[in-house]
Amino acid sequence: MYNVTLIPGDGIGPEVAYAARDVVDATGVSIKWDVVEAGEAVMKDYGTPLPDYVLDSIRHNKVALKGPITTPVGTGFRSVNVALRKELDLYANLRPCISFKGVKTHYEDVPIDLVIVRENTEDLYAGIEHMVGKHAAESIKIITREASERIVRFAFEYAVREGRKKVTAVHKANIMKLTDGLFLECAQKVAQDYPQIEFDNMIVDAMSMKLVQSPENYDVLVMPNLYGDILSDLCAGLVGGLGIAPGANIGDDAAVFEPIHGSAPKRAGLNMANPTATILSAALMLRHLGEDEAADRVVKGVAEVIAEGKEVTYDLGGNTGTKEYAQAVIRHMK
Structure with a gap:
């Protein structure tokens, strides 16, 4: 029981x-x-x-x-x-x-079966923000090696357990080279431990377009907190x-x-x-x-x-x- x-x-x-x-x-x-x-x-x-x-x-x-x-x-x-x-x-x-x-849905003839794995504890959603004087506000984006490696490993372990074939890391490392760069570095490192699972990475804005164009091409997507919140609702919209x-x-x-x-x-x-x-x-x-x-x-x-x-x-x-x-x-x- x-x-x-x-x-x-x-x-x-x-x-x-x-x-x-x-x-x-x-x-x-x-x-x-x-x-x-x-x-x-x-x-x-x-x-x-x-x-x-x-x-x-x-x-x-x-x-x-x-x-x-x-x-x-x-x-x-x-x-x-x-x-x-x-x-x-x-x-x-x-x-x-x-x-x-x-x-x-708009995709009734397209078989969609994908999973968003979203890091839950940090990124901009940590809520570390404050006013800078009266006319500006600042929010701090926190990305750590520990949390990044942990969530990517979770995604790969899930893929192995569920018989899935591919993990895609989603990021914006082309612009946020230190924070998202660290997340991507961690994803690439963890991926080496799972050679049986295909791995790639994609910039979040391109990922948004690709999910609308060809959602059937994606399997397990892993990403930091903010992107996960947005893309998971986008994907829910694809299926109804x-x-x-x-x-x-x-x-x-x-x-x-x-x-x-x-x-x-x-x-x-x-x-x-x-x-x-x-x-x-x-x-x-x-x-x-x-x-x-x-x-x-x-x-x-x-x-x-x-x-x-x-x-x-x-x-x-x-x-x-x-x-x-x-x-x-x-x-x-x-």
Whole structure:
């Protein structure tokens, strides 16, 4: 039996999180869920959307499935997601982008199956910034050898484990010769340890164009924090949007699996949210636990429901509810 922390979140979070839990339970994998509340609902009692008991649960269980959480406005708290990554050293952000038959996109005839591996802890997103007098602001870009080598090695290890063929390092070393230059140097060094995996590198602006022109040519892309944030949303757009985009934040001691989309509080409680991204995030979780067969069945169930098109949510062109969509996935899994 696996112990897994479940953070329902707020807004549509509980609906999509519990739908994903139902799908995972239907695989037959034995999981004991430790349900812990975070987000706006606990602010009044704890003064923070991320109480210590949430972190304690994840540290104990090592694995968590999380629904979206609203970032409070005007409290000084940056983000639950950012805090989780920092507190648990979840240095790798994993964003698979896979096309599903039945999802209307501009690339319906192009098979897309690529993965963004984004460094999570530094770069401009470290938030080291200040005013320079009254009329200028400065943000400091931090790139370290340790973090760069760690994230590139994660990307190569992922490629080996998942049977992928190619890793592309994305950078802007032609302009930022020291910071991105160091990242590229580290990538080239680590690549030498994986001669069985093809390696190349590409400047981020050219990469953006190539992803739009020929996304089918790319496999695993690894990059610093800012570029990863931008390109992962771009790739989600190629395959149909954030509603079908799973995600994971992974460290050496813990991993949190979650959809990329927001909490959409206006749609909360209406049983109309699309749980696909959360269900696919749960499939990533199962694979992380070593339950590959169960993960494959979940992805197969999702793919068949979407391809059939009869029991999909409003954003996929149907009128099926969140709970009913999850039950359709379960039927197709079986």
